[in-house]
Amino acid sequence: MKTETIYQPTKGLTERQLTYCPGCTHGIIHKLIGEVLVEKGLLDTSVGIASVGCSVMSYEFFNCDTQQAAHGRAPAVATGIKRTNPDATVFTYQGDGDLASIGLAEIVHAAHRGENITVIFVNNAIYGMTGGQMAPTTLIGQKTTTSPRGRDQGDTGLPLRMSEMLATVPGATYLERVSVHDPKHIRKAKKALEKAFDVQTNKQGFSMIEFISTCPVNWGMTPQDSLNWAVDQMIPYYPLGLYKDGTKEEN
Ligand SMILES: Cc1ncc(C[n+]2csc(CCOP(=O)(O)OP(=O)(O)O)c2C)c(N)n1
Numbered sequence: 001m002k003t004e005t006i007y008q009p010t011k012g013l014t015e016r017q018l019t020y021c022p023g024c025t026h027g028i029i030h031k032l033i034g035e036v037l038v039e040k041g042l043l044d045t046s047v048g049i050a051s052v053g054c055s056v057m058s059y060e061f062f063n064c065d066t067q068q069a070a071h072g073r074a075p076a077v078a079t080g081i082k083r084t085n086p087d088a089t090v091f092t093y094q095g096d097g098d099l100a101s102i103g104l105a106e107i108v109h110a111a112h113r114g115e116n117i118t119v120i121f122v123n124n125a126i127y128g129m130t131g132g133q134m135a136p137t138t139l140i141g142q143k144t145t146t147s148p149r150g151r152d153q154g155d156t157g158l159p160l161r162m163s164e165m166l167a168t169v170p171g172a173t174y175l176e177r178v179s180v181h182d183p184k185h186i187r188k189a190k191k192a193l194e195k196a197f198d199v200q201t202n203k204q205g206f207s208m209i210e211f212i213s214t215c216p217v218n219w220g221m222t223p224q225d226s227l228n229w230a231v232d233q234m235i236p237y238y239p240l241g242l243y244k245d246g247t248k249e250e251n
């Protein structure tokens with residue numbers, strides 16, 4: 001009997017079982033990255049920079065060369081690797097605690113220098129790995145272990161919108177915010193990733209894709225409720241879309 005392959009796991013990820021909690025969208029984002037690297041023929045020349053957070057083990061999952069960076073320092077490590085290996089495709093994979101809190105200086109300066117790297121920014125509005133503390137991206141009123149009555153603007157200011165902020169940095173080339181809460185948005189997110197890697201291949205400079213992601217465990221929700229919460233609460237504050245496309249200016 002003739003058999004037809006309808007679906008198979010991407011070769012862009014190893015066979016190692018993901019360590020993410022059930023319903024966490026880190027896994028979907030990994031899969032998209034793996035698919036894009038394979039489809040663009042970049043896997044063999046890619047170097048992923050794993051950061052600190054739930055994705056600390058991502059060096060085990062991406063089926064390419066990887067390097068672990070200290071908390072927040074992934075863009076600096078990526079800078080060194082890219083500058084010494086200009087033909088490699090270099091990407092970082094960072095949570096919002098990693099990128100928007102401890103690594104805020106690194107990401108701003110890497111964007112400002114226009115480093116030719118691709119940043120994958122996973123915004124789940126909380127510190128996942130360490131048990132659900134408030135992050136710079138935590139929403140006003142959102143309860144976390146360090147804001148048990150809900151984040152208060154008077155105490156901690158407004159949540160940081162990284163894509164909007166980096167769009168004001170002249171050196172940044174391509175910035176887009178996407179979500180993976182349903183198949184339509186997953187397809188859109190993949191397109192944005194493809195574009196970001198194209199920007200790097202074409203030596204056009206710094207690109208970042210911000211993913212709205214879920215943390216059902218620390219949000220205290222079922223996987224389905226957490227997808228709904230991302231749509232109802234996160235996306236209104238973090239609107240999806242293109243924040244900067246400097247490639248158009250250059251054409
Ligand atoms: C210098 C330093 N400070 C603090 C920590 C502890 N720490 C590890 S992971 C983490 C939070 C990570 O949260 P995030 O980046 O949002 O990723 P997530 O786990 O939510 O995917 C913190 C504070 C550390 N490892 N190193």
Ligand code: SF4
Nearest residue numbers: 020021024054128215
């Ligand atoms: S703690 Fe949250 S972010 Fe981390 S793997 Fe679990 S659900 Fe995902």
